[in-house]
Amino acid sequence: MITRTTLKRSFYQDSVALMGLARELRTGAGVRETAALMGTPANQALMADAGLLTEEARAAGPNDLVIVVQTDSAAEAEAALARAESLLTARRARVEASGRRLPRTLDSAVRRLEGANLALISLPGVFAAAEARKALRRGLHVMLFSDNVALEDEIALKRLAAERGLLLMGPDCGTAYLGGVPLGFANVVPRGRIGLVAASGTGLQQVMTLLAAAGEGVSQAVGVGGRDMSERVGAPMTLAALEALGADPATELIVVVGKPPAPAVRAKVEARLHALGKPAVVAMLGREVTAGRSGPLTTVATLEDAAAATVARRRGRAWEPRAFSDAAAARQRVKEFRAARGTGAAVVRGLFAGGTLAYEALLILEPLLGVDSVGGNLGGHGGGPHRVLDLGADEYTVGRAHPMLDAALRVEEIQRAAKEPDTAVLLLDVVLGHGAAVDPAGDIAPALEAARRHAQAHGRGLAVVASVVGTTADPQGLAAQTARLEAAGAWVLPSNAQAARAAACIAGEPRVAEALLDGGA
Amino acid sequence: MADYRDLFRHLGGELRVINLGLESFAETLEGLGVPVLHVQWTPPAEGDPGRARLLSLLEDEDGA
Amino acid sequence: MLVDCVPAREALGLAERTVLHSGPPLAWERACPPVQTAILCAIRYEGWAVDDAGAQRLVESGAVKLAPCHHSGAAGPMTGMVTASMPVFVLENRPRGNRAFATINEGLGKVLRFGANDESVVTRLRWLAAETGPLLGAALRAAGGLDLRALMAQALRMGDEMHQRNVAASSLFARALMPHLARTAPDTGAVARLAEFIGGNDQFFLNLAMAAAKASADPCLDVAGATMVATMARNGTDFGIRVAGLGPRWFTAPVNTPQGLYFPPYGAADANPDMGDSAIVETVGLGAFAMAAAPAVVGFVGAGGLRDALRITEEMGEITLGEHPHFRIPTLDDRGTPVGIDVRKVVETGITPLINTGIAGRKPGTGQIGAGVVRAPLACFEQALDALAHARGLA
Numbered sequence: 001m002i003t004r005t006t007l008k009r010s011f012y013q014d015s016v017a018l019m020g021l022a023r024e025l026r027t028g029a030g031v032r033e034t035a036a037l038m039g040t041p042a043n044q045a046l047m048a049d050a051g052l053l054t055e056e057a058r059a060a061g062p063n064d065l066v067i068v069v070q071t072d073s074a075a076e077a078e079a080a081l082a083r084a085e086s087l088l089t090a091r092r093a094r095v096e097a098s099g100r101r102l103p104r105t106l107d108s109a110v111r112r113l114e115g116a117n118l119a120l121i122s123l124p125g126v127f128a129a130a131e132a133r134k135a136l137r138r139g140l141h142v143m144l145f146s147d148n149v150a151l152e153d154e155i156a157l158k159r160l161a162a163e164r165g166l167l168l169m170g171p172d173c174g175t176a177y178l179g180g181v182p183l184g185f186a187n188v189v190p191r192g193r194i195g196l197v198a199a200s201g202t203g204l205q206q207v208m209t210l211l212a213a214a215g216e217g218v219s220q221a222v223g224v225g226g227r228d229m230s231e232r233v234g235a236p237m238t239l240a241a242l243e244a245l246g247a248d249p250a251t252e253l254i255v256v257v258g259k260p261p262a263p264a265v266r267a268k269v270e271a272r273l274h275a276l277g278k279p280a281v282v283a284m285l286g287r288e289v290t291a292g293r294s295g296p297l298t299t300v301a302t303l304e305d306a307a308a309a310t311v312a313r314r315r316g317r318a319w320e321p322r323a324f325s326d327a328a329a330a331r332q333r334v335k336e337f338r339a340a341r342g343t344g345a346a347v348v349r350g351l352f353a354g355g356t357l358a359y360e361a362l363l364i365l366e367p368l369l370g371v372d373s374v375g376g377n378l379g380g381h382g383g384g385p386h387r388v389l390d391l392g393a394d395e396y397t398v399g400r401a402h403p404m405l406d407a408a409l410r411v412e413e414i415q416r417a418a419k420e421p422d423t424a425v426l427l428l429d430v431v432l433g434h435g436a437a438v439d440p441a442g443d444i445a446p447a448l449e450a451a452r453r454h455a456q457a458h459g460r461g462l463a464v465v466a467s468v469v470g471t472t473a474d475p476q477g478l479a480a481q482t483a484r485l486e487a488a489g490a491w492v493l494p495s496n497a498q499a500a501r502a503a504a505c506i507a508g509e510p511r512v513a514e515a516l517l518d519g520g521a
Numbered sequence: 522m523a524d525y526r527d528l529f530r531h532l533g534g535e536l537r538v539i540n541l542g543l544e545s546f547a548e549t550l551e552g553l554g555v556p557v558l559h560v561q562w563t564p565p566a567e568g569d570p571g572r573a574r575l576l577s578l579l580e581d582e583d584g585a
Numbered sequence: 586m587l588v589d590c591v592p593a594r595e596a597l598g599l600a601e602r603t604v605l606h607s608g609p610p611l612a613w614e615r616a617c618p619p620v621q622t623a624i625l626c627a628i629r630y631e632g633w634a635v636d637d638a639g640a641q642r643l644v645e646s647g648a649v650k651l652a653p654c655h656h657s658g659a660a661g662p663m664t665g666m667v668t669a670s671m672p673v674f675v676l677e678n679r680p681r682g683n684r685a686f687a688t689i690n691e692g693l694g695k696v697l698r699f700g701a702n703d704e705s706v707v708t709r710l711r712w713l714a715a716e717t718g719p720l721l722g723a724a725l726r727a728a729g730g731l732d733l734r735a736l737m738a739q740a741l742r743m744g745d746e747m748h749q750r751n752v753a754a755s756s757l758f759a760r761a762l763m764p765h766l767a768r769t770a771p772d773t774g775a776v777a778r779l780a781e782f783i784g785g786n787d788q789f790f791l792n793l794a795m796a797a798a799k800a801s802a803d804p805c806l807d808v809a810g811a812t813m814v815a816t817m818a819r820n821g822t823d824f825g826i827r828v829a830g831l832g833p834r835w836f837t838a839p840v841n842t843p844q845g846l847y848f849p850p851y852g853a854a855d856a857n858p859d860m861g862d863s864a865i866v867e868t869v870g871l872g873a874f875a876m877a878a879a880p881a882v883v884g885f886v887g888a889g890g891l892r893d894a895l896r897i898t899e900e901m902g903e904i905t906l907g908e909h910p911h912f913r914i915p916t917l918d919d920r921g922t923p924v925g926i927d928v929r930k931v932v933e934t935g936i937t938p939l940i941n942t943g944i945a946g947r948k949p950g951t952g953q954i955g956a957g958v959v960r961a962p963l964a965c966f967e968q969a970l971d972a973l974a975h976a977r978g979l980a
Contacts, residue, residue: 010935012563016543040568062568063935101896102561104903104934109539111902113558117532122542127564130577131541141532145542165523179529181536181555184546220529240525247526434549565933572967575974576933579812 001032003070004077005056006084011065012038013088015124018065019401025084030076031069036084037399039064046399106134120183122146125171129153132168136160144170144225145184148394154227158236168237173223174201177208184223185404187433188473192217194310195251197241199226199258202354202431203303205469206496207257207283209478210307212471213494216314219250229261229269239272246276253279255310257303259359260286273297281309285360291321303360304495323501323516325494331517333491334505337425338513340461346424346507349417350376350388350500351410353403353440354469357429358390361500368504368512385422386507389413404436407443414444418451418462425463426451427503429496432470432481439476441468441484448488463506464490467499586677586730587793590722592714594669596686597657602633602643605654607665607862608820609835613644613651617821619700619857622949623664624651626702630710631668637702655816656833658803659686660795660862663698663945664821671710672718674793676733678800685803687796689713689721692786693953698861700949720779724765731761733797737871738911740790741922746879747794748863748872749941749956754790759783795862798869805829812973813906814926817868817938817961821860826965828928831972838964843944845957846884857945859959864940870909870924873939873958874901878914878922882941891916897939898923904930904938928973931966 022036035052037043039060047053052068060066069080103109110116119135121128125148132142136157149171161168169176176183180191187205189212198204201223208218222241229235245251254276261269273280274295281298283306291301298309305321312319324330348365352358358378365374365386375384377393391403391410403410417423430440437443448464455462466485470478482492493499505513538557540547547559566572593599604627606620613621628640628649643649654661661667673686691709695701725731737747740754747754770776783789805815811829818825825835840859847853866872876883877898880891898914901923908921926938937960944955974980
């Protein structure tokens with residue numbers, strides 16, 4: 001086995017580009033393992049773990065690009081490194097095809113792009129705050145996609161933004177939709193009359209896609225980051241966005257998506273909503289949420305209900321939450337899956353790319369399966385056996401691509417879950433839209449098929465339950481993605497909430513299915 | 522806090538984006554015909570944290 | 586405004602027995618051979634010693650002092666030698682009232698600025714002092730001064746960048762001066778000799794460009810709190826910068842060696858490390874910073890093609906504060922050249938200023954062996970940044 005290194009000094013590339021490069025190189029002849037990483041201490045530790053920390057790699061600085069290849073022969077190593085070189089050059093050639101260099105700083109970009117009004121920042125968290133500050137100072141709105149931004153920085157940035165009447169969306173804002181332009185990970189939705197303010201990217205995506213399915217469009221959607229409505233931050237961007245939506249003639253109804261805020265913050269937000277004089281639907285995902293109606297405000301407990309209540313309000317119809325949109329079909333499928341399940345322990349394993357979708361699933365599963373019996377990495381108190389995992393959380397994504405972009409991590413977890421003899425249900429989200437993977441369903445379908453075959457070979461049934469967050473207009477196509485999952489044997493439900501309920505019906509006590517399906521299996 | 526009521530009137534014209542970070546975001550916007558300029562960003566002061574801190578302090582001082 | 590040409594002793598108030606050199610302060614022992622040789626030649630020219638050994642004793646004993654041109658308001662190309670009896674051009678920054686000075690460019694080949702040290706050098710220097718200087722002085726006074734900024738703006742539009750290429754500027758200068766020269770010269774022979782001298786030297790205007798640049802940049806040194814580079818200069822050993830707001834303080838680091846194209850039979854191994862005050866030209870947005878205006882130079886300095894010239898000008902745009910209001914580049918839709926190097930941006934991006942430069946031979950007396958580009962060392966800017974932070978109580 002041969003290990004060779006290329007070191008490119010002062011050659012910064014973003015992490016996604018590098019993971020793409022590493023993946024490309026891995027397909028080369030005789031290549032056993034590769035690493036393409038910036039030479040930061042954290043990455044060097046990763047390389048050491050993988051047995052790829054060569055002398056040259058160790059000597060690299062944080063601004064240097066390290067490419068290590070491990071191959072069967074020296075010739076194959078040279079070929080792999082040469083291929084890396086040409087891939088990197090091709091990239092640079094493409095970006096400079098116009099003949100102009102790309103600007104190196106925000107400053108020179110602002111000088112070059114006349115009328116620039118938004119900075120979209122997805123740099124590593126440690127650098128992101130400084131760039132956001134610069135952008136605000138130059139009068140740009142900011143969408144701060146980066147996470148790992150310090151709370152103190154967030155507070156200071158939002159203060160600065162508020163002084164200038166600018167938006168600071170984030171940190172950790174994955175989705176927004178301004179002036180008809182989808183930003184970050186965003187689905188293709190029609191333009192319409194509904195304005196949204198969301199503390200979560202995938203939460204916003206779920207609501208927007210369900211609205212689109214019902215023929216309702218979006219005027220504006222502002223992401224405020226997960227901590228905006230916390231007591232320390234005080235909801236400045238939420239309040240700002242609400243003020244703006246209140247005055248926006250194109251917005252006729254407002255939707256707020258988040259987690260239950262501290263009482264003082266909740267009071268401020270509700271007061272603002274009442275003052276705006278437009279109907280509003282508030283979806284706060286949490287354990288003690290009381291759904292109901294108060295003047296112009298409708299409070300709901302799930303993302304699906306947010307969309308449903310909104311559609312109903314728009315059409316002047318009454319609305320009631322319901323467990324399944326097609327109870328009859330659900331009843332039939334639950335019956336089949338329960339029958340195939342066998343009599344032993346039946347565990348739900350939720351493997352999610354979207355953190356909010358995972359959390360919503362947890363909130364739905366807890367009362368149905370038992371609060372203490374649903375564990376995972378979402379900070380719940382349960383110890384299991386059921387598990388809901390947010391695979392986009394920090395502990396999973398160090399040195400790895402986020403599951404929204406790359407299915408490798410999810411595939412591993414599917415394989416691991418399939419090997420557990422008590423796994424009865426795999427519960428998944430598949431998120432489409434701009435920025436997401438080219439074929440998310442296709443990326444996991446083989447693993448799902450293999451998991452089901454594995455279970456069958458061991459004499460038990462494995463139910464794969466999924467929802468697809470997407471629209472027909474998305475590049476991946478909602479229908480095509482749904483079909484791919486179904487072809488792999490998955491039961492695809494119209495929303496994340498319904499998928500969670502379906503999982504509970506299959507794996508839980510009989511009374512769960514009875515309660516949700518009026519008579520049940 | 523400033524007045525946000527005109528926010529969407531100003532932004533409603535045309536979004537013109539400067540992208541720092543993942544290039545795929547700029548590519549998506551280009552594909553949609555949105556004016557976007559991707560910055561070929563590198564860590565300030567070539568990653569030296571002490572100097573990077575000085576740079577940000579000097580920038581703050583200017584209020585520029 | 587170019588107003589006069591007078592002996593350095595008069596214009597600079599030079600203490601006797603001082604040899605000015607380019608770049609930041611330099612001790613004799615650290616100087617490279619071409620600079621040392623030039624110093625010895627200058628001492629002999631002034632008549633302070635009869636031979637090199639005597640000249641060397643004077644320097645080593647401190648009887649002859651060395652000092653940077655910049656400390657006396659002058660800028661010198663390459664070795665940058667200025668001594669008391671050399672005639673210097675006088676440039677006035679009218680709005681600010683400050684002045685800057687530069688010697689008359691000796692011409693190409695074996696000259697003092699490349700460390701040549703034979704009788705032909707001394708003879709030429711004596712002729713410059715005896716005839717050329719007074720001739721030019723009288724003509725300039727009669728003209729009431731020449732507006733060099735307008736001249737340079739025009740030359741920029743004719744393919745000069747005022748560092749490697751000065752042929753248009755030199756020609757415009759000669760044309761502007763001619764009537765006044767004709768009226769004030771004692772005889773036509775003198776005029777003819779001067780005309781041949783200027784006509785045979787495509788780089789004649791370089792020294793004037795340097796003095797003009799220095800005259801416009803110097804006032805910045807007094808602007809407290811600014812982060813702009815006011816001086817860039819090299820002495821063959823050290824590269825030094827001075828920063829607006831930090832006054833006359835130098836921030837130095839070892840020079841790089843220029844890379845470029847060489848006249849046969851020379852090559853990279855023959856190159857002397859970077860020297861000269863001519864980087865003052867880049868400091869005000871000309872030279873390499875205006876490369877897009879001088880595509881003819883691009884091949885000569887080793888870069889490749891108009892696209893590369895544009896790229897260099899754009900790259901310098903990353904580290905500058907703005908665009909020059911007067912110096913505009915036709916090939917870039919008349920945008921101003923990038924001007925005002927910001928120490929912060931240099932450190933932030935790691936992009937160091939690029940300088941167009943002649944390449945001198947390492948062996949004294951070789952003369953110019955080629956032309957190319959060189960980068961200012963990042964360390965100078967890092968030190969300056971630390972000092973700026975310290976000055977503001979931030980460090």
